[in-house]
Amino acid sequence: MSKRSRDAYAAPTVLKPFQKKNPDLVQVVIETPKCSRNKYEFDPKLRTFTLSKVLPSGMVFPHDFGFIPSTEADDGDPVDVLILMDEPAFPGCVITSRLIGVIKGEETKDRQTERNDRLVAVAEESYSHSNVKELEQLNKTFLEEVEAFFVNYQKEHGKKFKVLGIGDSKEAFRLLRRAIEKAA
Secondary structure, three states: OOHHHHOOOOOHHHOOOEOOOOOOEEEEEEEEOOOOOEEEEEEOOOOEEEEEEEOOOOOOOOOEEEEEOOOOOOOOOOEEEEEEOOOOOOOOOEEEEEEEEEEEEEEEEOOEEEEOOEEEEEEOOOOOOOOOOOHHHOOHHHHHHHHHHHHHHHHHOOOEEEEEEEEOHHHHHHHHHHHHHHHO
């Protein structure tokens, strides 16, 4: 393969975390679309999205799920983001978003426990969620359902997920800045 054709492939992991025009907006790379039973992940070695898991019948991702590029969370992966928007996106789509909070959590597998927080954001172009500035503005039932999804999702894969609480947008930005420094 020539260098020219190799460079034509997308490389979302080299994108910057913030949008250039407005540093309050983050770039989220979608891995798994809303309502999908398939869990996709970006494989930096292959430079493509791959199928990593299939959820059981009746279980789907409640919202688009992705990561903020050029970051490293405590689990060694880019920072996870659940993104609220009007319609599902597709793997590899970059969505300019506004952080509204964080679902703080830890996961345990084989007696090893590590933090695995999920930032929550609203797509900048969302109509349905355009007025939401903080996670606590969302319906309590909505938050309980999202938390239950992560608990059940991890349980399906032999892990235990414990929700430690939620944080506001300022806490989400603090976690993001720490993950950017860690990745540098």
